[in-house]
Amino acid sequence: MDDFSGNGLACQRGDRLVFTGVDFALPAGGALLLRGPNGSGKSSLLRIMAGLLPAAAGTLIRAGAPVAAEPDAHRADLCYVGHLDAVKPTLTVLENLGFWAGLHDEDNAERVQAALRRFGIAHLAGAPGRWLSAGQKRRLALSRLLAAETGLWLLDEPTVALDVATIAELEKIIAEHRAEGGMVVLSTHAEIDLPGADVLAMDRFAPSRSATNSEAA
Ligand SMILES: Nc1ncnc2c1ncn2[C@@H]1O[C@H](COP(=O)(O)OP(=O)(O)OP(=O)(O)O)[C@@H](O)[C@H]1O
Numbered sequence: 001m002d003d004f005s006g007n008g009l010a011c012q013r014g015d016r017l018v019f020t021g022v023d024f025a026l027p028a029g030g031a032l033l034l035r036g037p038n039g040s041g042k043s044s045l046l047r048i049m050a051g052l053l054p055a056a057a058g059t060l061i062r063a064g065a066p067v068a069a070e071p072d073a074h075r076a077d078l079c080y081v082g083h084l085d086a087v088k089p090t091l092t093v094l095e096n097l098g099f100w101a102g103l104h105d106e107d108n109a110e111r112v113q114a115a116l117r118r119f120g121i122a123h124l125a126g127a128p129g130r131w132l133s134a135g136q137k138r139r140l141a142l143s144r145l146l147a148a149e150t151g152l153w154l155l156d157e158p159t160v161a162l163d164v165a166t167i168a169e170l171e172k173i174i175a176e177h178r179a180e181g182g183m184v185v186l187s188t189h190a191e192i193d194l195p196g197a198d199v200l201a202m203d204r205f206a207p208s209r210s211a212t213n214s215e216a217a
Contacts, residue, residue: 002028002063002077002151004049004183009058011044018044019205022058024198026185029178031194034187036202042187043083045202046154049185050080062152076104078152083160085141089130093121093140096129097147104148115146118173120166134161142170145177153177153184159192167192 005025011018018041024032034042047053049060051071060067060074067074088096097115101108116122119139124132132140138161145153153174159167171193174184186194 002181002183003030003061004063004152005061006049007059007061009045009048009060010056011041011048011053012056013044017056017207019202020057020207022200022202022205024200026183026198028181028183030183031174031178031197032183032185033192033194033197033199034185034202035199040202040206042202043156045200046080046082046156046185046187049152050078050154051075052080077150078154079145079148079150080154081141081144081156081158083156085137087129087132087137087140089128091129092126093129093132094125096140097143100144101147104150108147111149112143112147115143116140118146118169119143120169135163135166138162139166145173151182153182153186155184155186157188157190158186159188159190 003026007023009022010020022045026032034045036042044053048055051067051074062074091099093116094112097112098108101112113122116125119142121136121139121143124136129137129140138158142158158170162170174194177184184194186192
């Protein structure tokens with residue numbers, strides 16, 4: 001059974017200690033909502049969870065084993081959607097998603113088509129990325145969630161630029177993922193329906209000013 005947890009996580013960006021002492025535990029099917037003001041470290045924590053940024057302290061555990069022991073297995077079984085959509089402007093919508101999904105699984109054509117349909121952008125499959133509106137780019141980025149099967153979804157402000165109907169669809173897609181034992185960590189300033197989610201208020205983990213100064217000294 002999959003699960004994902006973190007103990008004593010700290011993050012340093014440049015000279016600044018952004019947060020310390022973050023603990024969380026996600027069971028299979030679990031959801032974690034990251035809240036907090038601008039700069040409190042939500043994106044940084046997601047990047048640490050995705051293995052894109054080293055933690056200054058602490059441990060991540062996936063399915064009972066330290067992520068540091070098998071980082072590739074962890075990365076292969078997660079989908080990180082950052083708040084930059086990473087859509088290549090000269091590739092078509094289908095090529096963008098097919099390329100990404102191919103990194104996970106070569107036999108992905110059907111899943112890719114189904115993902116575009118589910119996010120309502122199948123009619124744009126042949127359009128170059130540069131033609132997409134902000135919301136269409138976001139839908140394409142989120143289509144990755146369905147184009148390859150991964151157990152852990154890490155979503156940085158996923159509802160930005162989405163219309164109301166697509167936010168409702170995303171809520172359903174996340175609920176289906178969790179019903180199959182998938183996990184999700186999501187940061188947002190907006191309202192989103194994530195039944196039973198744990199909430200991490202990131203401002204609680206800001207080091208005190210004196211700690212920050214002594215860290216920087
Ligand atoms: N590449 C970087 N180099 C140095 N500092 C950085 C870098 N990226 C982010 N930071 C700093 O790390 C801190 C946390 O930023 P982060 O983006 O994680 O916050 P956030 O809670 O996601 O904010 P927001 O709500 O504005 O998206 C901020 O003080 C930010 O300036």
